[in-house]
Amino acid sequence: MSNSNLTSAINNPITEDDIANYLANTPDFFERHAEMLAAVQLTSPHSQRAVSLQERQANMLREKIKMLELRIMDMIRNVNENMVLSDKLLQWARTLFLNTDPATLPDLMADELADQFAVPQVGIKVWGVDEAYASAPFAQGVSDDAMLFASSLTEPFCGVNTGLEAINWLPDPKAVASLAILPLRAGPIGSMAPAFGLLVLASPDAQRFNSTMGTDFLARVAELASAALSPLR
Structure with a gap:
């Protein structure tokens, strides 16, 4: 070299x-x-x-095989959980469709949601209803601010209890640690129509309705609830 x-x-x-x-x-x-x-x-x-x-x-x-097996098990578990949720949603919707008395529908809706999905507290308010239902408890006690807040929501809100007016519609507001607030409005998901009601789901578990959870399923619940409540208007 x-x-x-x-x-x-x-x-x-x-x-x-x-x-x-x-x-x-x-x-x-x-x-x-x-x-x-x-x-x-x-x-x-x-x-x-x-x-x-x-x-x-x-x-x-x-x-690598072990990791793939774990991923497959996660996928199977998610599929099974989604099937269970879908079945419960269908049962809930079926109950609403079979109801023939619009005046009892909001309470029925809340009770069935609590039962089917194990939600500790459920509240509902509807405004702009027909005169025949204007004096019902579900149509009373909603401030203009709450109505504006409902219309401002483009999707369900999930998070910790910050003292929103809506928790006062629940049987035990002091027991609320987290909640989901579903705006009710005419039209499909994503509609910008003014809200005509709010559906409130609450839990003493701070993580039950946390701000990072997906809201697609809740949006479907809101859409079905909105359609079912249309006879009140």
């Missing part, structure tokens, strides 16, 4: 990246040097002992 090449080699030593790039771009290297693969020893991730490359790869595959 010439002095210039030697100097260049010293000043620019081969790095691990150089070796990795060479092997990545020379796929037949280990075909020509197959004995090297059998001689490679790596540290086991589960102990300090050295294992062969084949054993290390087998361990990695077992870990």
Whole structure:
């Protein structure tokens, strides 16, 4: 090796990246040097002992299979939970559709929600109703601010109890730690029509209706409730 090449080699030593790039771009290297693969020893991730490359790869595959199995079990569990929720939602909707007395519908709706979905407290208020129902308890005791707040909600609100007016519609407001507030309005989910009611779900568990939970299911409940209550208007 010439002095210039030697100097260049010293000043620019081969790095691990150089070796990795060479092997990545020379796929037949280990075909020509197959004995090297059998001689490679790596540290086991589960102990300090050295294992062969084949054993290390087998361990990695077992870990990947285990992770996939866990993901599949999570998917199956989620599917089962969704099926249970769907069945309960259908039972709730069926009860509402079979009701023939609009005046009893709000209380029936709240009671069935509490029963089907194990919600400790459920409250409901409806305004702008027909004169025949204007004196009913569900149509009384709602301030203009509460009506404006309901119309401002574009989707169900979930979070901790901050003393909103709506908790006073519940049997035991002091026991509320978290709540879900569902605006009731005409039209499909996402409609910007003014709200004509609020459905309140409450729990003493601060995490039952937390601010990070998804609201798609609650939005469906609100849409069905809004449609069912249309005879009151």
